[in-house]
Amino acid sequence: MALVAGALALAVAALGAGxxxxxxxxxYPAKLPPGEGHDATERACLICHSAMLITQQHKxxxxxxxxxxxxxxxxxxVAPAEHAAVIGYLTQQFGPAKK
Ligand code: HEC
Structure with missing residues (x-):
């Protein structure tokens, strides 16, 4: 399955090349990248929607x-004790866009 997806991605890339x-x-990455606070964020935030709704943001x-x-x-x-870690993770990973 991963192989098929990979081949498809290659084909699409080749088509777009010219x-x-x-x-x-x-x-946008479809998974939350590793980092401090990743686990709590993943557990709390991917229940209702995909990671892309998060990874496409800059806040x-x-x-x-x-x-x-x-x-x-x-x-x-989000447990009260995790709240700050989730905000920290999101700001660290998906902070204001860099030029
Ligand atoms: C109970 C379901 C649910 C959970 C759990 C959830 N979301 Fe959402 N989220 C939604 C819905 C529904 C929308 C679409 C709202 C809209 O389009 O206005 C959304 C939209 C978003 C958006 C796009 C809109 C915006 O405010 O920028 C972001 C970013 C987002 N969620 C982040 C998160 C994060 C971070 C977490 C974990 C703390 C999380 N979500 C957990 C339901 C959820």
């Missing part, structure tokens, strides 16, 4: 705080 269209950005800590509070009111199981 294309003079606009430059393409790399796809500062205030904005992540707002989003995570919203997710918590919707039922994200």
């Amino acid at each position: 294309d003079a269209g606009p430059p393409r950005r790399p796809a 500062d800590s205030t904005a992540w705080e707002k989003s995570v509070r919203q997710m918590e009111t919707w039922g994200a199981p």
Whole structure:
């Protein structure tokens, strides 16, 4: 299965190679990258939606705080003791876009 997906990705990449269209950005990662606070974030945040909804964001800590509070009111199981670690992880990994 992974082999098939890999072959498909290669085929798609080869097809796009000669294309003079606009430059393409790399796809957003579908998994949360490793780091401090990863486990709690993965456990609490991937129940309702994919990681891409998170990995495509760039937010500062205030904005992540707002989003995570919203997710918590919707039922994200973030233990009070984990809350700061989740915000720290998100800000570290998906902070404001760098130029
Ligand atoms: C109870 C289900 C649920 C859980 C658990 C959950 N989310 Fe969400 N999340 C949603 C829904 C529903 C939306 C879409 C809301 C919308 O489109 O307005 C969403 C949208 C988002 C978005 C895009 C909108 C925005 O605010 O930028 C982000 C980022 C996000 N979630 C992050 C998280 C994080 C981080 C966690 C873990 C703390 C989490 N979610 C856990 C239900 C959930």
